[in-house]
Amino acid sequence: xxxxxxxxxxxxxxxxxxxxxxxxxxxxxxxxxxxxxxxxxxxxxxxxxxxxxxxxxxxxxxxxxxxxxxxxxxxxxxxxxxxxxxxxxxxxxxxxxxxxxxxxxxxxxxxxxxxxxxxxxxxxxxxxxxxxxxxxxxxxxxxxxxxxxxxxxxxxxxxxxxxxxxxxxxxxxxxxxxxxxxxxxxxxxxxxxxxxxxxxxxxxxxxxxxxxx
Amino acid sequence: xxxxxxxxxxxxxxxxxxxxxxxxxxxxxxxxxxxxxxxxxxxxxxxxxxxxxxxxxxxxxxxxxxxxxxxxxxxxxxxxxxxxxxxxxxxxxxxxxxxxxxxxxxxxxxxxxxxxxxxxxxxxxxxxxxxxxxxxxxxxxxxxxxxxxxxxxxxxxxxxxxxxxxxxxxxxxxxxxxxxxxxxxxxxxxxxxxxxxxxxxxxxxxxxxxxxx
Amino acid sequence: xxxxxxxxxxxxxxxxxxxxxxxxxxxxxxxxxxxxxxxxxxxxxxxxxxxxxxxxxxxxxxxxxxxxxxxxxxxxxxxxxxxxxxxxxxxxxxxxxxxxxxxxxxxxxxxxxxxxxxxxxxxxxxxxxxxxxxxxxxxxxxxxxxxxxxxxxxxxxxxxxxxxxxxxxxxxxxxxxxxxxxxxxxxxxxxxxxxxxxxxxxxxxxxxxxxxx
Amino acid sequence: xxxxxxxxxxxxxxxxxxxxxxxxxxxxxxxxxxxxxxxxxxxxxxxxxxxxxxxxxxxxxxxxxxxxxxxxxxxxxxxxxxxxxxxxxxxxxxxxxxxxxxxxxxxxxxxxxxxxxxxxxxxxxxxxxxxxxxxxxxxxxxxxxxxxxxxxxxxxxxxxxxxxxxxxxxxxxxxxxxxxxxxxxxxxxxxxxxxxxxxxxxxxxxxxxxxxx
DNA sequence: GGCTAACCGAGACGGTACGTCCAGTCTTAAT
DNA sequence: ATTAAGACTGGACGTACCGTCTCGGTTAGCC
Numbered sequence: 052x053x054x055x056x057x058x059x060x061x062x063x064x065x066x067x068x069x070x071x072x073x074x075x076x077x078x079x080x081x082x083x084x085x086x087x088x089x090x091x092x093x094x095x096x097x098x099x100x101x102x103x104x105x106x107x108x109x110x111x112x113x114x115x116x117x118x119x120x121x122x123x124x125x126x127x128x129x130x131x132x133x134x135x136x137x138x139x140x141x142x143x144x145x146x147x148x149x150x151x152x153x154x155x156x157x158x159x160x161x162x163x164x165x166x167x168x169x170x171x172x173x174x175x176x177x178x179x180x181x182x183x184x185x186x187x188x189x190x191x192x193x194x195x196x197x198x199x200x201x202x203x204x205x206x207x208x209x210x211x212x213x214x215x216x217x218x219x220x221x222x223x224x225x226x227x228x229x230x231x232x233x234x235x236x237x238x239x240x241x242x243x244x245x246x247x248x249x250x251x252x253x254x255x256x257x258x259x260x261x262x263x264x
Numbered sequence: 265x266x267x268x269x270x271x272x273x274x275x276x277x278x279x280x281x282x283x284x285x286x287x288x289x290x291x292x293x294x295x296x297x298x299x300x301x302x303x304x305x306x307x308x309x310x311x312x313x314x315x316x317x318x319x320x321x322x323x324x325x326x327x328x329x330x331x332x333x334x335x336x337x338x339x340x341x342x343x344x345x346x347x348x349x350x351x352x353x354x355x356x357x358x359x360x361x362x363x364x365x366x367x368x369x370x371x372x373x374x375x376x377x378x379x380x381x382x383x384x385x386x387x388x389x390x391x392x393x394x395x396x397x398x399x400x401x402x403x404x405x406x407x408x409x410x411x412x413x414x415x416x417x418x419x420x421x422x423x424x425x426x427x428x429x430x431x432x433x434x435x436x437x438x439x440x441x442x443x444x445x446x447x448x449x450x451x452x453x454x455x456x457x458x459x460x461x462x463x464x465x466x467x468x469x470x471x472x473x474x475x476x477x
Numbered sequence: 478x479x480x481x482x483x484x485x486x487x488x489x490x491x492x493x494x495x496x497x498x499x500x501x502x503x504x505x506x507x508x509x510x511x512x513x514x515x516x517x518x519x520x521x522x523x524x525x526x527x528x529x530x531x532x533x534x535x536x537x538x539x540x541x542x543x544x545x546x547x548x549x550x551x552x553x554x555x556x557x558x559x560x561x562x563x564x565x566x567x568x569x570x571x572x573x574x575x576x577x578x579x580x581x582x583x584x585x586x587x588x589x590x591x592x593x594x595x596x597x598x599x600x601x602x603x604x605x606x607x608x609x610x611x612x613x614x615x616x617x618x619x620x621x622x623x624x625x626x627x628x629x630x631x632x633x634x635x636x637x638x639x640x641x642x643x644x645x646x647x648x649x650x651x652x653x654x655x656x657x658x659x660x661x662x663x664x665x666x667x668x669x670x671x672x673x674x675x676x677x678x679x680x681x682x683x684x685x686x687x688x689x690x
Numbered sequence: 691x692x693x694x695x696x697x698x699x700x701x702x703x704x705x706x707x708x709x710x711x712x713x714x715x716x717x718x719x720x721x722x723x724x725x726x727x728x729x730x731x732x733x734x735x736x737x738x739x740x741x742x743x744x745x746x747x748x749x750x751x752x753x754x755x756x757x758x759x760x761x762x763x764x765x766x767x768x769x770x771x772x773x774x775x776x777x778x779x780x781x782x783x784x785x786x787x788x789x790x791x792x793x794x795x796x797x798x799x800x801x802x803x804x805x806x807x808x809x810x811x812x813x814x815x816x817x818x819x820x821x822x823x824x825x826x827x828x829x830x831x832x833x834x835x836x837x838x839x840x841x842x843x844x845x846x847x848x849x850x851x852x853x854x855x856x857x858x859x860x861x862x863x864x865x866x867x868x869x870x871x872x873x874x875x876x877x878x879x880x881x882x883x884x885x886x887x888x889x890x891x892x893x894x895x896x897x898x899x900x901x902x903x
Numbered sequence: 904g905g906c907t908a909a910c911c912g913a914g915a916c917g918g919t920a921c922g923t924c925c926a927g928t929c930t931t932a933a934t
Numbered sequence: 935a936t937t938a939a940g941a942c943t944g945g946a947c948g949t950a951c952c953g954t955c956t957c958g959g960t961t962a963g964c965c
Binding site: 097098172174175176177178179180184216222223225226227228233235248251255257258259261263 | 309310311384385387388389390391392393397400401404429431432433435436438439440441442443444446447448461464465467468469470471472473474475476
């Protein structure tokens with residue numbers, strides 16, 4: 052019942068018992084909460100992600116969390132916002148190379164960091180929480196715009212005709228990536244034995260886009 | 265969240281108080297439970313979908329539910345299994361027509377019946393429950409096989425070269441459909457003003473598949 | 478069994494919805510729980526005495542009860558501890574008078590207040606719960622000590638020889654009282670018709686104690 | 691969860707799967723049920739004594755039990771009725787010797803056989819079940835009558851004056867025995883060190899009874 | 904420089920839902 | 935007609951977490 056002491060985040064220093072810093076938000080608390088949330092999410096998944104658990108692990112009071120995040124979904128979104136700052140920039144010289152590289156690195160990012168679990172959780176959350184859905188849509192629009200730029204660069208480079216159906220291309224790319232994430236199918240390609248399906252998907256899409264000009 | 269008073273079974277008729285029918289499963293209970301689950305799911309979404317609420321509404325005991333479904337996810341899957349029996353069969357004469365028709369009717373099915381909310385819930389559930397993920401994968405494989413057949417029929421018909429990249433085509437189709445569902449973007453096409461994007465997506469995919477032969 | 482509708486708190490007054498008073502126990506909740514427990518016990522007996530029913534009647538959450546009482550037995554003991562504060566003090570001038578008066582008033586206390594039902598329940602509970610048994614033994618030792626004092630006063634008064642077998646006397650008195658309680662045989666004496674057996678029991682014990690000196 | 695197979699009584703023979711023997715009660719079932727009930731009672735106490743557990747252990751269906759015993763209490767009484775057939779007959783030559791011997795053997799019977807746990811359970815049950823209380827009272831009257839005979843024999847023998855208060859004596863004896871049982875205080879006397887209190891109690895009672903003549 | 908306001912942790916509060924166990928009833932299939 | 939078997943509704947169990955509340959204490963900024 053009382054082993055809360057073991058639940059607090061293992062701090063290297065001395066567990067200095069955060070307290071108020073006056074009439075404004077304590078950034079140390081905010082980051083402790085986000086870090087705890089991220090750790091719990093990547094360790095136990097969305098199922099173990101409760102406000103109670105985050106507060107326990109962060110050594111924070113529940114009202115402190117509720118003061119700054121209205122609900123679980125909002126906290127979830129902040130956790131992802133913090134992670135996705137790792138923007139994926141690519142430039143291989145060809146559009147096909149760029150897209151393959153982009154997806155490969157996105158899958159690696161999802162696979163090798165807590166971001167994958169977090170993003171899966173966000174999509175799940177959005178299925179029952181309208182505010183999360185709106186946030187997700189806005190985030191998606193942002194990322195689509197970025198991929199749109201990559202494709203536009205390819206068009207400028209002559210890799211694709213100017214009249215190619217860019218919106219279709221971009222939407223299909225994201226649909227592919229999402230479904231792979233949501234079905235747990237983002238394993239690293241086994242280069243030696245199994246030919247990776249990813250380049251084939253990209254190739255089909257690019258040929259189709261070229262043909263729809 | 266608190267409208268439990270509305271959850272009691274609508275006993276307009278006779279409230280026949282189901283009971284045991286001997287040492288075997290009572291199909292009346294099973295279907296009452298599945299119907300209650302479906303109704304709750306479509307009315308309140310995944311958030312309000314609890315075993316407790318289902319039992320209350322179905323006029324069933326919780327142990328009766330747990331006897332036949334190990335957990336919430338299993339019940340969820342059964343609800344969907346019951347709904348998806350509405351199989352979508354199409355044959356318009358051309359592959360493009362088939363695929364557009366298929367997706368249009370799929371979106372309508374998701375939009376106009378509880379099945380859409382159910383399926384969104386299942387995908388969400390699969391993000392935290394491995395058993396649900398496995399079930400979802402197996403279901404997906406089944407549906408992919410069906411679309412594979414539609415495409416194969418198109419190849420036989422000559423709509424696509426025999427060496428077309430069928431797996432890529434099928435996977436991209438499903439990615440597209442799922443993302444539309446998960447982002448709430450399956451509104452009916454507004455024929456007069458906005459040209460529907462759906463046929464454009466199908467066209468791109470088919471051109472790409474033809475070109476990858 | 479099913480009269481739950483009568484279990485809800487009688488909110489004639491203002492139904493102030495108790496809430497937390499900070500990081501410490503709310504005495505209003507504690508006493509509401511004990512009062513509800515006492516009422517249920519005296520109305521329905523041990524059979525209807527469930528944590529669930531107490532919580533319902535007290536307008537309290539189950540966890541609030543479990544936070545402060547580890548189990549049903551502990552709550553039961555507290556209910557009795559609250560009642561037995563009505564200590565029975567007697568001093569009639571003679572030992573025989575004191576003992577008869579003590580037992581008469583004890584039987585009246587058991588008969589006319591919820592305490593009798595409560596104590597019966599405690600003894601019953603102690604037959605299956607070791608912790609309750611220990612608590613009961615300790616309580617019994619306490620009461621035996623008090624009766625021991627009454628008897629010692631009688632010895633000092635000369636009502637009994639100094640070497641009288643005090644432990645036997647006290648134990649036999651309690652055995653008599655308990656058995657009467659447990660067999661439901663504590664009806665008020667019907668002065669007119671049936672001569673009360675109680676004084677006869679006391680007389681036998683006192684004569685025996687005097688003779689064992 | 692499903693290891694019911696391990697719960698059935700370890701039968702030496704072959705677990706012959708009892709079945710109906712036609713339109714009348716199967717005595718094999720009855721005794722299997724009583725034996726299972728007795729075993730459970732002595733192993734787990736009243737807490738683990740449920741109809742479900744008895745049925746499981748006896749390899750019987752619950753309805754079979756309910757057909758012959760209306761409730762848990764009735765089964766409990768039957769279990770004790772079966773055990774108490776070991777009647778305690780004493781004749782040492784003196785009344786004091788008889789009573790000491792009787793109580794000593796009664797305590798040993800309660801201590802060394804399942805009967806003690808069973809009888810404690812019956813008394814506990816009687817505190818909430820009126821039918822059990824009535825049965826207990828009737829049983830008690832029967833036993834009191836037997837002890838009354840022992841005492842009457844003592845009177846005939848001249849160990850006690852003819853006008854001794856026999857009802858008081860008998861009631862006090864039972865009160866003493868019951869309280870010892872209910873407080874778990876029936877340990878075997880430690881002859882070497884602690885002088886047993888039992889003879890002292892009997893002596894006090896007999897002296898008192900003699901003096902009340 | 905004292906006051907006030909907002910913050911911090913802690914944790915109790917009334918609740919809902921969990922998943923399990925048992926009560927007592929019912930029906931079947933077999934004997 | 936009775937048996938074992940097992941499903942049925944229903945209710946209580948003890949636990950986890952929800953979102954709200956109040957506490958005692960700290961710190962900053964304003965008068």
